[in-house]
Amino acid sequence: MEQTIKQKGLTGFQLKYIAMILMLLDHIHYFFEFTGIVPIWFSMLGRLSAPLFLFCLIEGFTYTHNRKKYFIQIYSIAIVMGLIQFIILNFGLKRPDGFYPQNQMLATFSILLVILQGIDWCSKKQWVKGLLAIIIPIILPFMVMLIGSVIPSGWGAINILHFTILPLHTWIIDGGTFFILQGILMYLLRKHRKIQVIVFVISNLLLYAVYPLIIMPNITIKLLFTEAFEWMGSFAVILMLLYNGERGKGNKKFCYWFYPGHIYVLCGLSYLLYYLLNR
16 A cells, blocks of 8 residues: 655645734734734734745646636635725725725735736747736736826726726735736746745845845835844745645635635724724
């Protein structure tokens, strides 16, 4: 009788669960920072979560048996979350201090998945649909800006489209353009793990540490360890290197719904606590 040999290291689901815990810490700080009692290291640890989810997304896209279903699951949740954000912004539902959740990471992932599929089609010499899938999501924000400048009355429709079915990568705060570029590089280097993580670290440090120090006179080395610590996401490569290539055991539905679920629970609690503290 053959026995399955388990590889050492972390499975895909284990990486996702670690990323979810780190994300929860980050969002506890995000939603309750106004209290002044949530330690900053919650957010520092949380910097590792987005890179880990990006890594898992690329692995999931590469090995899933149904890419269409994989995309629709992420895209549909992104649409619902975007619509909720649009309603909060346009119907006076911000917290009294002006805060509102800006969590559009799944919109970023949706754009990235379309581009990755385009790359895959091009690798199979399906050039027309492949190039369209790559180019259109990239140039869409610039096309929209042009349309908006020609037809100013269309900005309202453009805005709601961005928050729902046509997210624009340059408008997204949570992820956005640079994150998509990182995802493309990581996908292209997925067969070369060490090079993949080296490129991730270098790109992360260049944007979030070196670049701010060069162009922003108020950014100091000290601030990189106290406030401008986005670069700490580079440490996620330690966990990426521990990935053993196996999917592992886990609850797929839980992974999908934890993201919106915990955000709106924390958001509701933060609104309630803010009102109680400021009555």
